[in-house]
Amino acid sequence: MRKNFKRYSLLQAEHELVKLGLERYRAEQIFKWIWQKNADDFSVMTNISKELRDRFNGLYSLAGVRIADLQREDADAEKYLLELEDGLRVESVFMQEGTRRTICVSCQVGCPLACKFCATGLLHFERDLHAYEIADQVRSIQQNRGDRCTNVVFMGMGEPLLNLDAVIGAHEIISSPIGLGISRRHTTISTAGIVEGIEALLRSSVRVKLAISLNFVDEEIRKDLMPVARKNPLKDIIKLARVYSRQKEMVTFEYVLIRDINDGIRDARDLVRLLRNIPSKINLIPYNEHPDLPYKRPKDEKIEAFFSHLLHSHHTVVIRKSRGQKILAGCGQLSGSQVARG
Numbered sequence: 001m002r003k004n005f006k007r008y009s010l011l012q013a014e015h016e017l018v019k020l021g022l023e024r025y026r027a028e029q030i031f032k033w034i035w036q037k038n039a040d041d042f043s044v045m046t047n048i049s050k051e052l053r054d055r056f057n058g059l060y061s062l063a064g065v066r067i068a069d070l071q072r073e074d075a076d077a078e079k080y081l082l083e084l085e086d087g088l089r090v091e092s093v094f095m096q097e098g099t100r101r102t103i104c105v106s107c108q109v110g111c112p113l114a115c116k117f118c119a120t121g122l123l124h125f126e127r128d129l130h131a132y133e134i135a136d137q138v139r140s141i142q143q144n145r146g147d148r149c150t151n152v153v154f155m156g157m158g159e160p161l162l163n164l165d166a167v168i169g170a171h172e173i174i175s176s177p178i179g180l181g182i183s184r185r186h187t188t189i190s191t192a193g194i195v196e197g198i199e200a201l202l203r204s205s206v207r208v209k210l211a212i213s214l215n216f217v218d219e220e221i222r223k224d225l226m227p228v229a230r231k232n233p234l235k236d237i238i239k240l241a242r243v244y245s246r247q248k249e250m251v252t253f254e255y256v257l258i259r260d261i262n263d264g265i266r267d268a269r270d271l272v273r274l275l276r277n278i279p280s281k282i283n284l285i286p287y288n289e290h291p292d293l294p295y296k297r298p299k300d301e302k303i304e305a306f307f308s309h310l311l312h313s314h315h316t317v318v319i320r321k322s323r324g325q326k327i328l329a330g331c332g333q334l335s336g337s338q339v340a341r342g
């Protein structure tokens, strides 16, 4: 059975080729063909001898993700259903706002965290994605669209910090000049607040923006709606966010506004109090409703009032424009993955 060469990081690929008695630099050649020229077969790699290409084709495949379905809300919002090598499926989203073209990638098939307000949380958790399967979401969407994205967010299905090694591997491919070449400054990992994961990211040499899905300042409500909060207390998350903002990049806090649950002025006041003295940005995300979930988006006046209150704090506050709702591509709406069962 052929091994999938895409599974190798650049370093692993070098070791693999050295074991075959070949020169190290060939790994970089192949890496560029895969990630920059969308090669899905060694035969197209014209700067490698025919004899060697045939040898590689005999030993390795270059299987990647396959676009199984594409839904388009308009030219600026697309949702992709992508099939993995084993038949499992995940969703990725493309969104354009002005010159900013963002691809939101999934890191797991389903999500083990089961936040009650999120459609992905309703799915079974199947498995973690490999680094190449995460990076390949970006590559295949770019290839399909015929353009390049400017930003990548690890914010689709799954919790990136529970699959950190693969996320770091994917980040390397995405940001490498011989990979997809997207600026590190334009990549963001979004977490529901995994304390150990944030600590590991702090210890690593990776420079990536961090977004924390805070959503509820009341610890009891947070524990109820985000079960992950039972083992990851807010005080620890806030402490680490402060360190991350100082040592790496300014943290963004995401706050999904849900009608009658966390959209009152008292909640806004508590949020400002909690984030006092942390250099950070707050993204307000009016809830994207989903037919399988009972939660509602607050009325516009309530969203405005919440926003105005935060404007008087020392934070940059943005109301995230909801995109892709008609095709259920908004935050928390991804639920279309299909599972290949034997």
Ligand code: SF4
Pocket (backbone or CB within 6 Å): 111, 112, 113, 114, 115, 118, 119, 120, 121, 156, 157, 158, 159, 192, 332
């Ligand atoms: S909000 Fe994020 S962490 Fe929570 S269930 Fe959905 S995908 Fe998982």
